Amino acid sequence: MTEECHPDATDHPLGLPGRVLAALDGDADVGADPRHGERFARLREAVQRLGGADFAQVAEDAAVLLEQEAKDLRVLGYLCLAELQERGLEGFRAALAALHGALAAFGERIHPQRDGGRRAAIEWLSERRMLALLDRAAGRDDPEQLRALEAELDRLGAELERLWSDPPGLRPLRNWVQERQTAVAVATERTAPTQPGAREDDRSPGPPRSGQELGRRLREALDFLRSEGEWLAMTALARAWRWGRLGPLSADDGRLRIEPPRQVALTAIRRHVDEGAWEAAYLAAESAFLEPGGHLQLEIQAVAERSATAMGRDDIAAYIRAAAAELLQRHPALPDLRFSDGSPLVPPGQVAWVADRVGTGDESPWREEGETPVQLGEALALMRSEGLAAALRQIDATPQRSGRERCAQELVRARLCLDAGYPELARARLELLAAEIERRGLDEWDPESTLAVWRELALALQASERDGQLDREQVARRLLALRHRVARADLEAAIAFP
Known part of the structure; x- marks a missing residue:
């Protein structure tokens, strides 16, 4: 990979991709594994923190590390995220070009040395957090930038296929580009001048005629907010709907006549948590919350709150805590109840969350005296x-x-x-x-x-x-x-x- 492949490379403020592709001096042209170094630790902490990070500095630090210390796929991933945040699709494409160039130049010598670590570093680029950042990135509505990004992903994909018989997947990124191109094309068509005499049906559907229709419309509203990335509004509307009308709960010897949410939904949430895929965990928790019994299973709230915090969405996390605390004030016996199958509303692993993160008060039965x-x-x-x-x-x-x-x-x-x-x-x-x-x-x-x-x-x-x-x-x-x-x-x- 040379700058000839990217004639606009010298225009990039950090000189990407060429700046980070020169071999290092010494016997190992890729340097030593940087993961125990101070600069790598700062980069990882900034990327994990996400909210409030100085991404211009993150990008510069990543470029310096790659230029002076080591060639590392994890650092190249951090560079991609920082460039996306700082310079939108144009920066993201330049960082992907650096990733492609590093793979082409250093191949199997690049860090990390374990195949699993390399795969994870590549697949990290396609996690839901990155896709959410793309949804808000500068240039996302520019057809030329979308075409250029698509071409860069094609080049990177070809290099991955050269290095792996079963290469790490870039499908989520490719899908995002294709879906965005379609959305831009549709929006352009809609804003084109209409033919004389064309009329738009703006009639209101009128008020809902039943509770079932109200539920359907609320679900449509939640789906719309989810697709638009309005996740705080989605979180608030869902809890207002499911908890706002919640009356006294009838329990026979501590057991409700309500079935728990599906085990497959809970398993999916836990799998995302295990993988550290926080946006996927949050969205899966919000979906499970709307299932029958999901509004009472407090593990779902714990996961949604923790995931929002890990995503840097303190506003969502704070809302979930406050809404759950208000629910427990209205229904203080809730933590002691069980679903119809005998499973607890508060699973053992979430007892501490109910006591410490929601804050149910000093007299909580879940906290030892003093x-x-x-x-x-x-x-x-x-x-x-x-x-x-x-x-x-x-x-x-x-x-x-x-x-x-x-x-x-x-x-x-x-x-x-x-x-x-x-x-x-x-x-x-x-x-x-x-x-x-x-x-x-x-x-x-x-x-x-x-x-x-x-x-x-x-x-x-x-x-x-x-x-x-x-x-x-x-x-x-x-x-x-x-x-x-x-x-x-x-x-x-x-x-x-x-």
């Missing part, structure tokens, strides 16, 4: 604004008044490390905690806290595989061992684990 809550939401917000170290210091300053609270604090520390992109640090803390649980038999007297530790450890293991730190077989063996432990404590939880 226990100080560990506020993960506040810590995540602090991490995004001031960095991981500041958030960890806040947790360290919180007093520990019980063994259960110490466990909760360790979980918060691990979650912060995991969300900041340091699965190896999260794994180290959680493995120590899991070993202590095993040694002292704590799963027998506090199964809820124990299950929370094991679930978080499973997330850390899966993130370590995506990051190239552990191979797939290692992770599979350890997840199987964890599942056996879960089965000893809670057979029902083991079915859906991890």
